Amino acid sequence: MTQKTSNYITKLRNSKLRPTKQRIKICEALFDRSETFHFTIRDLYNLLTNNLVHKISLATVYNTVHAFKNSGYLKQINIDSNNNYFDTNTSHHHHFFDETNNELIDLKNEDIKKIELKKIIPGKKIKSVEVLVKIEPE
């Protein structure tokens, strides 16, 4: 077993999932990458089923992605009601969104000045701060 595969098995076990062949294939599609991967469930499903002889059902893709999201191995990114994205970059960061091709681009935390709020809501604490920069051709 490769180093990568045992890493996938760890991720799966941490997510309370048994390492099945379908889930390993999903891990390969998600995590065997040098760059951040931004995807919709449909993107991932198409990617998986185009290359594979043994298809993986859509339900399994949904289940696995959501389990990874819940265990923190994937981040969910809300762009608009038409596009529900996930992100393999789970560090704190923001995004550019190019509406011409529906592409997400990472904006590293150090590429943006710290967001400073002058207003607070009494009795509430901040859970997250997300910045979305929509871009278009010049």
Add this chain to the structure above:
Amino acid sequence: MTQKTSNYITKLRNSKLRPTKQRIKICEALFDRSETFHFTIRDLYNLLTNNLVHKISLATVYNTVHAFKNSGYLKQINIDSNNNYFDTNTSHHHHFFDETNNELIDLKNEDIKKIELKKIIPGKKIKSVEVLVKIEPE
């Protein structure tokens, strides 16, 4: 005809819509307010049909809200894939989102330090910058 009503008729005509009784009722629900109104289509539909003798169809609510969005009298706010909100405050501003009750709260532009990006995407210009601050009970 009241001042308010003629204002609604102006909004409707600017949105290329004839002032029908259904649309005037929708305007009253949306714009006859002192505070910003954040709502989902379902919220608005329930509000309208609970108080009214003559019901308005869901299709008309969708059509009118989208026409107002397209003409700039309403802003669409993307929180997550489950909640598609609209906002009667069309000025540039950001939001708190309280996940315990799904409530949006305006964060005035002057209540947040200007967002400064140190990264740009060549050939692209910025279309919008949106900040969403999720909050939870302390």
Add this chain to the structure above:
DNA sequence: ACCTAATTTATAATCATTCTAAACTGTAAG
């Protein structure tokens, strides 16, 4: 090898949104 709970899968159900087409209405010309 056997047992059992977990998993996969096809399919159905759900839900928001959009589409459709028939009935209705506002407007303006005759």
Add this chain to the structure above:
DNA sequence: CTTACAGTTTAGAATGATTATAAATTAGGT
């Protein structure tokens, strides 16, 4: 005041993403 007709409303159908279901299959322990 009629009439004509484009614009509007509406119920219901269609769509598409997501979630639920339940039967068949599989993984992992004994």
